[in-house]
Amino acid sequence: MPVIKASSLRDLKLRVNIHDVVARTVALKSAGGHRFKGLCPFHTEKTPSFHVSGDKGFFKCFGCGKAGDILNFVMETEGLQFTEAAEALAKRFGVNLEYEEGSGGPSREERSLRQELFDLHDAATDHYRQCFLAATPPGTWIRDYWVKNRRFTPELAEEFMIGFAPPEDQGLAAAVLRKKFSEDAIRQCGLFFLRDGLPLTPATMRLRFRGRLMIPIRDHQGRVVAFTARQLELTPDDDPAREAKYVNSPETPIFTKSNLLFNLDRARSQAGDGHPFVLVEGQLDALRCWSVGLRTAIAPQGTSITEGQLALLRRYHSQVECFFDSDSAGQKAALRFLPLALKAGLEARFLMLAGAEKLDPDLLFLERGLAAYEEVRKASLGAMEFAVHSLLPPDAASGTEQKVRTAQALYAIIGQAESDVARTGFIQDIARHLRMAPSALEHDFRSYLGRQSGSRFAPAPTAEAAPPTPRGDHTRGLEAHLLFLCLHYEPLLLALSHQMPHEWIDATTLAGRLLNRFLAEAQHALWPGRDQLDQLLESQEEKTLVATLLFDAPGDEDVAKMANEGVRAMQRRFLEPQLRQIELEIASKGAIGDPSLSSLLKQRTDLTRQLVNPPKLTLAS
Ligand code: ZN
Helix, strand or coil, X not given: CCCECHHHHHHHHHHCCXXXXXXXXXXXXXXXXXXXXXXXXXXXXXXXXXXXECCCCEEEECCCCCEECHHHHHHHHHCCCHHHHHHHHHHHHCCCCCECCCCCCCCHHHCCHHHHHHHHHHHHHHHHHHHHHCCCHHHHHHHHHHHHHCCCCHHHHHHCXXXXXXXXXXXXXXXXXXXXXXXXXXHHCCCEECCCCCXXXXXXXXXXXXXXXXXXXXXXXXXXXXXXXXXXXXCCCCCCCCCCCEEECCCECCECHHHCEECHHHHHHHCECCECEEECCCHHHHHXXXXXXXXXEEEECCCCCCHHHHHHHHCCCCEEEECCCCCHHHHHHHHHHHHHHHHCCCEEEECCCCHHHCCCHHHHHHHHCCHHHHHHHHCCEEHHHHHHHHHCCHHHCCCHHHHHHHHHHHHHHHCCCCXXXXXXXXXXXXXXXXXXXXXXXXXXXHHHHHHHHCCCCCCCCCCCCCCCCCCCCCCCCHHHHHHHHHHHCCHHHHHHHHHCCHHHCCCCCHHHHHHHHHHHHHHCCCCCCHHHHXXXXXXXXXXXXXXXXXXXXXXXXXXXXXXXXXXXXXHHHHHHHHHHHHHHHHHHCCCCCCHHHHHHHHHHHHHHHHHHCCCCCCCCC
16 A cells, blocks of 8 residues: 655645535635635535634535545545545645555555546546547547537537547447556446456457547546537447437446536636526536636536536526527426525526527527527526516416416415425415406415415425534543643643543543544654644544544633533542442441451541542643
8 A cells, every 4th residue: 555654744734725625516605714604515505514624624514514624625525535536635735655664656456446436437538538639530520520410619529528439449448448447447437338347458348439439528627527418320230329319428426417517616616796606407408508708508418407507507696597498398398497496595597599599509509609698598587587477378467366376376386495484485475467456465475385384374394414423522521621731722631641640541432532542642753743733543433523623613611611611520420339339338338347348448538638639730831
């Protein structure tokens, strides 16, 4: 195993600011001083409880309890092992790492499966790209198709690494084998059909994608994790998915389509006030938007939009414009999107193309460029206006019965919004668009909610999972209290190590085990210092606890006083049961002069004296 030098890790942590690491994944807002907060990447939430302390180098979520440093953050969000996370950060921020001698550098065997899959997708992207650029008849054909048929530029193909899977090709398999990916990675990457038991050779590795235009799918961090392959005239007849216009990579350890939005990695840095995300139906629509300068376009992966995708979106910006085809399939999809958007706390608007034009966004932008976007925006509909528009048949616009039925359908949609303020606003919008009295609708909606929850006036239940409660709260208890004080005031550690019997510590608790370990180090003058604690921490659980304790700064209280109270309580916890036991034994003895009795009496005096005079810590200042 390659072991990174402790000095290198220290250097890495000093030079890389946690804000810069986290900001790649979480949109952070200042919370005063060196503190920032944002929506937690580890659980679903709508109000930020994920905090980052820039000066201490820690993050902590007060919703789900996750906490840690830059390395933990990268390990968790990118699915990397410790060494891989350190290497990824070092590469990203240009820090050189040194390895312990004899431990060897990172080797291919030690890459995680996920890292291998990322690398394998990079290799495949390169391969498909080379085929797109090849000076061969199929290469010429695909470039022609891109420019003449799809009407995109070669530059756009370059920018998005658009590729081509030729109908016949042994090159991809050969390239993957040459790069010595593990069998596991090759079997799980989704680019090949493989039969169990057969050795991996270019002949046995049947290609999933043949004769198709290849669009690399990047996750929100910009890593290629999958491909969408578009059918072409060249798609061979024996392709099992011949008739499918688009074929996607299957789900793999690095690709979950319900959690991925095409182009989010680029769009997220462009979205902001006045620049909402624009949700379009397909990847090529998003590419078209990009090509005309509309850089906040994103597309779901596959047909349906999921809660996971919208939760991801919400982390970066809350405004989204839905711009789907004007055909009925597109409009139905937009209507399905609406309740999910409300549930995710997104502010949704709907861009509509005039029905007669029968245009899709792709064609619109192709013909009229970015100017068309501003026009369409001016005529965009708010969430409720769109819903009324979609649900109320135009020829029945004035029928009361129809309106009531439409309102009923809308209650289910606005019931998804969690904020009461938002719901009230929606009711008013609906009233306006249906030309009904808001008070009547409000009353009706309350009854609807009552029926939904089984009790009147109660808010509708939401399906959102509560954040996972950390298993056993390790931050409570005497040991955690002392550990907390020691971490914030290191001289206390030395004092405790010499002045408090270690047997008082309850080592069955996580905090107790850590406190024991730290005291032992301090006692032997081996305490590495708070900033180099990693070497003493053995598990993720321990790291989380330390990070959590480090995150909360003690107030202005007197540390010595708080520590003495803790020590006193620990002493009582340890000695009082012994004292009670001895008193029981004394009570059960009959005769005065029993030698065992005098020993018991002496022990009782001893214990009582100790309890009356608890140790008072002397802190070196
Ligand atoms: Zn959380």
